[in-house]
Amino acid sequence: PIVLWMTEDPFYTDVSAACTRDARLILTIDEGALPLYKRLGIGHAHYFPIPTNTSIFQKNESPEEMCSYDIALAGYPYPNRIKAIDTLLQQNKWRILVAGKEWHRHLNKSRRHYRDLTLVTNWRSPQQMADIYQQSAIVLNPHRPAQFAYNKNKAMIQNVSLNNRAFDIAAAGSFQLTDLQPPQAFSSFAFYKDEDDLLEQVEYYGSNAEKRKAIARNNYEQVVSWNTFESFPHRLYKIVKSAL
Template structure:
């Protein structure tokens, strides 16, 4: 019996080796195909980027700006940096500080043409009043409207000029007595959010990055089984709230806060990136007791599009001011519609890529922080 078993083992060995060689060969073939396809796509994106940036020269204002960054650290620090870089390229003199510093003393010493405060939720308005009393103009750019309007309503009237990323908040601040209020959404930083060559481990069919607010959970509960059947990746906090968390556990990077580069890599590696806006009546970390609605796209809208990823986003009514649904972005209004569109675009690769490419082109032409700062400075320094 022992001799017979050894003979069978000898017979199986060549079969096993043949299968292993065939598996390695198939792996090389598949890997080469995937690498070639992504390389070709990456090259196309770079070509389109050159066209997007062609002739894009921002005017330089003869102005001294004192920029007050949030100083909050991550996740605000990339926003601080992106806006500082855009300002640096468009004014003749830029001084940077943050909300934790004696800004009024700095402004009194250097006498800037304008002080621009980002967010401002942790900046003492007494310093704003002191600067205005010294004849120094001030402006604030709110970054989280309408979710903190209970707080910003007490801040906005202290400034000469108010910028908000939410269209419905323009009238809200005007009704508070602010005479100079402007709608200015955030955008994308093309130094971070752009076509990239992600690792194989960062490539998936479907991707969502964000926190599991309760209203998001209610929606995702209805698509969990579908997402569990696909190559899906979710990253963020609180996703254990899902009703069927066990089905998705292996596809969720729980509790992760990713920096902009890693986030951009995940967007680049996905065939479809889901965007779901935070509900204005969400109970979690919400200071919007007046019930102001939300119609404007979130910053993630521009960041996903900048990565040339097919973006599947929920509907916000002012989205059409920035993108054209079905042309350079795709929308959904129900769990069933989300599933149907994911199925369709996973099966129609060329159509998916063309929409993603158009979204990237439009973003780089119209929705970068360079463009936002150009608009901001045009308002502050007309003519």
């Protein structure tokens, strides 16, 4: 029996849909794609996010006063990420790290010369990313938008699930702000609604270390109790067994 794990849903659902004909079971990393597979007649489709590797992303018990950055954002410069960083840089208040290729092309010259901006455009290893998360008071995690021009998602299926970076950040014991309201299973995650709300949240959590620590601790517990490579084989076995 063929089991397919769609790790780019819903952003490549045009491709995903074309692959499903012979599949007995579909696993998807985003619950927003589940109705698509139901319409395609797939009897067994399950939400199954990419787990975090806790041998790399693990809590560091060093004091938070060691943070080198007030805010960090890692990832490709999608339009919503560019807008978030530009909004924060305009405030001229925080030490900000941005990591990812192509960012130098999307921040104007004045922003790139912002005194407290650290711009990292070369490849970072997973361990280096874990270090960045732990060196940052707030890790921003805006998700890839369904409307991004290079998606292959003609149905414009909206992503509703946390990305795998969210689980890595949580497993590292770091506080994050996402732009998606999290599902019940990850109800402790803090999120923002728009750029004005982002500023309010950064101001609030930036000056409330205990609140950050409490949320990060809850994020950590929710993730490592369920979505790690240690629990991966057992969860996969249960799902596959139910479908065969």
